[in-house]
Amino acid sequence: MIRYVLQSVDVSAVRFGISPLTELGLGLRALRVPDALPLQRPWLQRIAPVRPLLDTEVLLALVNDSRRVADFVNPRPTSPLTAFDDELEDLARITPERLQGDLARVHGAVPSVFRGPHDQVVSRIRSALASAWELCFVPYWHRMRAVMQADITHHSRVASQAGIGAMLGGLSSAVTFDGRHLDVRLSSPAPRVRPVHGEGVTLVPSMFVARASTPLDEDLPPTVVYPARGQGAMWSTAERPDAGAVRDLLGTTRAALLAALGEPASSTELALRLGVTTSAVNQHLRVLERGGLLNRARHGRSVLYYRSDLGETLSGR
Known part of the structure; x- marks a missing residue:
């Protein structure tokens, strides 16, 4: 020691x-x-x-x-x-x-x-x-x-x-x-x-x-x-949600993002977990935020996203 x-x-x-x-x-x-x-x-x-x-x-x-x-x-x-x-x-x-x-x-x-x-x-x-x-x-x-x-x-x-x-x-x-x-x-x-x-x-x-x-x-x-x-996220991507109403409503990637945001995360973290580009993640996050499903907060140089009350309800959490 x-x-x-x-x-x-x-x-x-x-x-x-x-x-x-x-x-x-x-x-x-x-x-x-x-x-x-x-x-x-x-x-x-x-x-x-x-x-x-x-x-x-x-x-x-x-x-x-x-x-x-x-x-x-x-x-x-x-x-x-x-x-x-x-x-x-x-x-x-x-x-x-x-x-x-x-x-x-x-x-x-x-x-x-x-x-x-x-x-x-x-x-x-x-x-x-x-x-x-x-x-x-x-x-x-x-x-x-x-x-x-x-x-x-x-x-x-x-x-x-x-x-x-x-x-x-x-x-x-x-x-x-x-x-x-x-x-x-x-x-x-x-x-x-x-x-x-x-x-x-x-x-x-x-x-x-x-x-x-x-x-x-x-x-x-x-x-x-x-x-x-x-x-653990280094070499694997997140599992996609099962077929259902949320996926049909939001699309597979946006539904996966919503499910992944049980705790605050940056677009870089989310891109790594979902196996998509950061720019694509940012586009989806902006849509989800405009729809009232996400909140965001700045932490240092990073912007962290997390589910809003509406997002929690829609994701079944």
């Missing part, structure tokens, strides 16, 4: 971020131990044809059998809009001490594949990561990012309505917060205490974490990677 000790200034500095490189790094755990992340088996099936094109010797050496990943491929994101190319460029400047130290924490010693001139080793790592990103993540990144952004919207709404403590406690069963101590239960039983000291805590949703994860190096900025909410 690691305990982050927060002062009041640290609590106010808790923020969210999305890191493409972290998602790739954690995705290597699914390659190494596929059964550990059953929700991502469809992803593994989809990338199976391109796996022979990957530098798996390097990629799999970045993670061990216990699914610990080298910290330098799990960077702390600077914002929800962090770009993979920028993170890969930062990796080019890694020092030999940092590279070898991160690998030794994972394996106990530096694997042979990473021994040699530093510049050549870093170049091969970056090339392997760039290929993995292009082949295994780019085709699905818009869907992954949509899930993670919807997760951030949800937790931000919880924080605004119920407080930061309720939000932190709801990230994962492995995360608890008592007002000062943010405890993250990890596979390592040895307790660690890490004062935050004004650095803030960054919360990173991921598709490739079952409970929670933090940096292995305690000197790195406090970061908690937690399982993104709604992963």
Whole structure:
């Protein structure tokens, strides 16, 4: 377990971020131990044809059998809009001490594949990561990012309505917060205490974490990677309503939207769940709103829709 000790200034500095490189790094755990992340088996099936094109010797050496990943491929994101190319460029400047130290924490010693001139080793790592990103993540990144952004919207709404403590406690069963101590239960039983000291805590949703994860190096900025909410919607679409009067009245897509809005959701979330484009969802939502079946409210940069009383009655709720 690691305990982050927060002062009041640290609590106010808790923020969210999305890191493409972290998602790739954690995705290597699914390659190494596929059964550990059953929700991502469809992803593994989809990338199976391109796996022979990957530098798996390097990629799999970045993670061990216990699914610990080298910290330098799990960077702390600077914002929800962090770009993979920028993170890969930062990796080019890694020092030999940092590279070898991160690998030794994972394996106990530096694997042979990473021994040699530093510049050549870093170049091969970056090339392997760039290929993995292009082949295994780019085709699905818009869907992954949509899930993670919807997760951030949800937790931000919880924080605004119920407080930061309720939000932190709801990230994962492995995360608890008592007002000062943010405890993250990890596979390592040895307790660690890490004062935050004004650095803030960054919360990173991921598709490739079952409970929670933090940096292995305690000197790195406090970061908690937690399982993104709604992963089940990643590879499946919502069931369509049965044939009936509501469907005949509204049409299949609008009836499905009405049924899906039992709790507030953005058009991005709904598009992912129903398997249609966001622009099409927005058109249908506007019609349903004009018909008095939906209400909407702005939350940050997102517009959240939810059923009105008339919509509740029509949907049979």
